[in-house]
Amino acid sequence: MLLLIQCKTKTKTNSTTDTNTNSTVTVDVSQPFEKLSAYHLFKGTLNDLIPNDGVLPYDLITPLFTDYAHKARFVWMPKGETAKYVKDEALDFPVGTVLIKNFYYPIDERDESKGRRIIETRLLIKQADKWEAFPYIWNDEQTDATLEIVGGTLPVSWINKAGKKMDIAYVVPNKNECKNCHNVKNVLTPIGPKVRNLNCDFAYTDGTMNQLEKWTSVGYLTGFVPADNIHNKLAKWNDETSGSLEERAKSYLEINCAHCHRPEGNANTTGLFLQLSEKNKEAWGIMKSPVAAGSGSGDRLYDVVPSKPDESILVYRMEHNDPQIRMPELGRSVVHQEGVDLVKAWIASMK
Amino acid sequence: MKQLNILILIITFFSIISCKNQGNKSSNENFSFDEKIQKEFQEKFILVEDGGTVELPAGNFLLDKTLSIEGKKNITIKGAGKDKTILSFLGQIAGAEGINITNCDGVTMENLTVQDAKGDNIKLKGCKNVVLRNLNSTWTTGADSTNGNYGYYPVECTNVLVEKCEVSYCADAGVYVGQSTNVIVRNCYAHHNVAGIEIENCINSDIYDNLAEDNSGGILVFDLPKLFQPNGRNAKLFNNTVKNNNFPNFAKPGSIVGEVPAGSGIIIMATDSVDVFGNTITDHKTAGISIVSYLMTERPINDSTYGPYCYAIDVHDNTFSRKATLIPNIKTDFGKLLVATLKSPADIAYDGASAKDVRDANGMLPEGKRICIRNNEGMKKFINLNLWKASSAKEILKSYDTDVTPFDCAYTGINGNNTPAK
Numbered sequence: 001m002l003l004l005i006q007c008k009t010k011t012k013t014n015s016t017t018d019t020n021t022n023s024t025v026t027v028d029v030s031q032p033f034e035k036l037s038a039y040h041l042f043k044g045t046l047n048d049l050i051p052n053d054g055v056l057p058y059d060l061i062t063p064l065f066t067d068y069a070h071k072a073r074f075v076w077m078p079k080g081e082t083a084k085y086v087k088d089e090a091l092d093f094p095v096g097t098v099l100i101k102n103f104y105y106p107i108d109e110r111d112e113s114k115g116r117r118i119i120e121t122r123l124l125i126k127q128a129d130k131w132e133a134f135p136y137i138w139n140d141e142q143t144d145a146t147l148e149i150v151g152g153t154l155p156v157s158w159i160n161k162a163g164k165k166m167d168i169a170y171v172v173p174n175k176n177e178c179k180n181c182h183n184v185k186n187v188l189t190p191i192g193p194k195v196r197n198l199n200c201d202f203a204y205t206d207g208t209m210n211q212l213e214k215w216t217s218v219g220y221l222t223g224f225v226p227a228d229n230i231h232n233k234l235a236k237w238n239d240e241t242s243g244s245l246e247e248r249a250k251s252y253l254e255i256n257c258a259h260c261h262r263p264e265g266n267a268n269t270t271g272l273f274l275q276l277s278e279k280n281k282e283a284w285g286i287m288k289s290p291v292a293a294g295s296g297s298g299d300r301l302y303d304v305v306p307s308k309p310d311e312s313i314l315v316y317r318m319e320h321n322d323p324q325i326r327m328p329e330l331g332r333s334v335v336h337q338e339g340v341d342l343v344k345a346w347i348a349s350m351k
Numbered sequence: 352m353k354q355l356n357i358l359i360l361i362i363t364f365f366s367i368i369s370c371k372n373q374g375n376k377s378s379n380e381n382f383s384f385d386e387k388i389q390k391e392f393q394e395k396f397i398l399v400e401d402g403g404t405v406e407l408p409a410g411n412f413l414l415d416k417t418l419s420i421e422g423k424k425n426i427t428i429k430g431a432g433k434d435k436t437i438l439s440f441l442g443q444i445a446g447a448e449g450i451n452i453t454n455c456d457g458v459t460m461e462n463l464t465v466q467d468a469k470g471d472n473i474k475l476k477g478c479k480n481v482v483l484r485n486l487n488s489t490w491t492t493g494a495d496s497t498n499g500n501y502g503y504y505p506v507e508c509t510n511v512l513v514e515k516c517e518v519s520y521c522a523d524a525g526v527y528v529g530q531s532t533n534v535i536v537r538n539c540y541a542h543h544n545v546a547g548i549e550i551e552n553c554i555n556s557d558i559y560d561n562l563a564e565d566n567s568g569g570i571l572v573f574d575l576p577k578l579f580q581p582n583g584r585n586a587k588l589f590n591n592t593v594k595n596n597n598f599p600n601f602a603k604p605g606s607i608v609g610e611v612p613a614g615s616g617i618i619i620m621a622t623d624s625v626d627v628f629g630n631t632i633t634d635h636k637t638a639g640i641s642i643v644s645y646l647m648t649e650r651p652i653n654d655s656t657y658g659p660y661c662y663a664i665d666v667h668d669n670t671f672s673r674k675a676t677l678i679p680n681i682k683t684d685f686g687k688l689l690v691a692t693l694k695s696p697a698d699i700a701y702d703g704a705s706a707k708d709v710r711d712a713n714g715m716l717p718e719g720k721r722i723c724i725r726n727n728e729g730m731k732k733f734i735n736l737n738l739w740k741a742s743s744a745k746e747i748l749k750s751y752d753t754d755v756t757p758f759d760c761a762y763t764g765i766n767g768n769n770t771p772a773k
Contacts, residue, residue, distance in 0.1 A: 149394070151416075153415070153416075153445075176419040176451075180419075269579060271578055271579075287653075289650045290606065295500070298605070299603055299604045301604070322469065324447055
């Protein structure tokens with residue numbers, strides 16, 4: 001069902017909600033609930049996203065771009081369970097884990113007190129032998145969200161940081177499409193919660209702390225030894241103090257592209273591999289011919305032409321919105337100009 | 352490498368022709384978008400249980416997002432007939448494919464038409480035991496470089512059967528089976544595509560009883576570097592009708608297939624162990640059959656495990672014919688070369704490239720690597736560019752020859768796909 005109603009400023013009244021603040025988080029790993037509220041992941045008014053006991057907020061150093069959506073992420077694990085440290089891939093989460101990602105837009109990015117509209121909440125739930133992805137779409141009233149395995153298209157508008165009114169057709173992926181990206185060797189796998197992308201401070205309600213240390217202190221992570229000097233850390237794509245141009249561009253490409261563009265990923269047919277651990281220059285696209293780009297090649301001959309961003313197919317596909325051309329295929333309908341600028345600057349800097 | 356300079360000449364073939372709507376007359380007028388249908392169809396695709404069937408009713412349906420199936424076993428997707436159930440993806444807003452089937456074991460898709468997807472009409476990745484039967488896949492916009500790439504695109508699949516399928520107006524290849532093992536393409540009709548049928552980096556393929564006409568290139572067997580499944584090999588192409596593939600190449604530059612010269616019947620590139628027999632090859636203005644190396648693309652290789660040459664090719668018992676009025680397009684360098692040498696199109700063109708040191712003192716390839724050409728009815732024009740010894744364009748004009756007698760040999764051991772088809 002399309003949301004045709006313009007979103008209202010978030011109201012603070014609790015009159016339409018009777019959330020039982022005493023309920024504890026409830027998860028049935030064998031099947032999803034129809035309503036997001038049934039999990040009791042949040043307490044108080046649902047759309048305030050105040051985490052219930054055991055629900056821990058987290059953030060990523062460099063996140064995936066999704067049509068400028070803001071994201072509020074949380075993790076929950078069953079009592080007594082813990083994730084195990086994995087050096088280079090996503091943490092090894094226990095059965096019953098719920099990764100919670102809320103996609104929202106402030107009404108006006110210049111003034112967040114005007115409220116926000118939450119569009120969808122995606123749950124990744126670790127079942128006995130696999131992860132499953134469940135998209136929930138929020139209702140117009142912002143009181144609850146309903147499981148929609150087929151996803152949907154929602155008109156969304158907001159005022160961006162520059163004061164410009166943005167109107168987009170936001171596409172909620174369907175359950176199968178979740179796996180297009182969350183795919184390692186054909187197994188649905190979380191992307192974000194890797195050590196290198198969690199290894200930063202977060203402002204918790206009880207004080208700022210490194211996320212990995214926090215997870216360890218609440219029992220959500222074992223095997224992490226802060227003193228070990230082996231933990232990778234992504235550069236923050238838009239923070240020049242966090243790494244060199246190349247490091248920031250590669251961090252950006254890793255999180256936006258390498259979930260598919262890696263030998264174990266969905267785009268392994270292309271030979272273009274953009275995970276940070278890739279050392280081969282041609283795999284990064286440098287003077288590499290496309291395989292099946294079709295008209296996505298935009299009359300350009302190579303994925304990356306050093307010092308020539310405007311001759312590089314990689315840039316062409318980031319700069320376009322047509323579903324036939326754009327990359328990533330899913331999750332965006334507008335160009336991420338700041339990301340394009342970063343990658344262009346990196347290619348321009350190559351000798 | 353000077354050899355490459357020639358190849359630039361050979362390969363900078365043709366300018367992209369701006370293409371108008373010139374073909375398929377089926378229109379999208381009778382289609383209208385209904386969010387409910389989109390949802391209902393996608394739900395069917397997601398909820399189908401192992402062993403189950405997705406039935407798509409008769410009708411014209413306009414869809415705006417990819418329909419996808421993931422991780423199912425033994426499912427069937429079935430329309431009411433390829434002229435009755437028509438899924439159009441014109442104006443698609445998300446996903447590049449029309450139908451995207453991933454990671455399934457046992458998929459049969461039959462009796463419907465898929466048209467106008469932004470990218471590929473029907474893609475299958477990482478699937479086993481695939482049957483595509485009695486389907487149509489097309490772009491109703493006619494020949495346009497912005498059309499989708501592939502009509503049928505099984506990639507990284509095992510046991511693939513494509514039969515009785517029609518495909519047209521792909522800006523790349525109609526039936527494109529890539530990086531797959533045990534492939535059969537038969538009784539298909541590919542027309543007005545850049546490439547009609549293309550087998551790329553596949554192991555064990557049988558391509559037979561197909562009709563490829565009015566494409567830029569009829570049937571292609573390619574092996575490309577740096578792919579997940581390297582070293583495509585073992586293909587049998589037999590009893591195909593390959594006819595009048597002189598359609599202007601309308602691919603965007605950048606893709607390999609954009610370099611296929613219009614007027615190519617069959618092209619075997621960089622692939623080992625291919626048996627080509629019993630085909631009827633008619634009216635091509637460039638070459639009926641080309642046997643070429645990857646050097647022809649003039650692209651870097653950077654893959655030490657990749658063999659860019661063709662070895663162990665057996666072309667026999669085919670039938671060639673060609674209208675006398677067909678002349679190579681002299682706007683292309685390859686056309687110029689043919690005019691300068693044969694003064695006509697070639698029935699069979701071999702670039703004669705090989706690895707250094709592989710040839711004996713007489714310039715012959717060793718047993719097991721030889722190119723064999725014999726008993727081809729109507730074969731009048733043969734050219735061997737002898738690239739193994741040429742190092743400039745001038746030298747090609749000196750080194751080429753038209754003597755087919757050194758190719759009089761036979762293979763017995765080329766196997767295609769020996770797995771029984773369903």
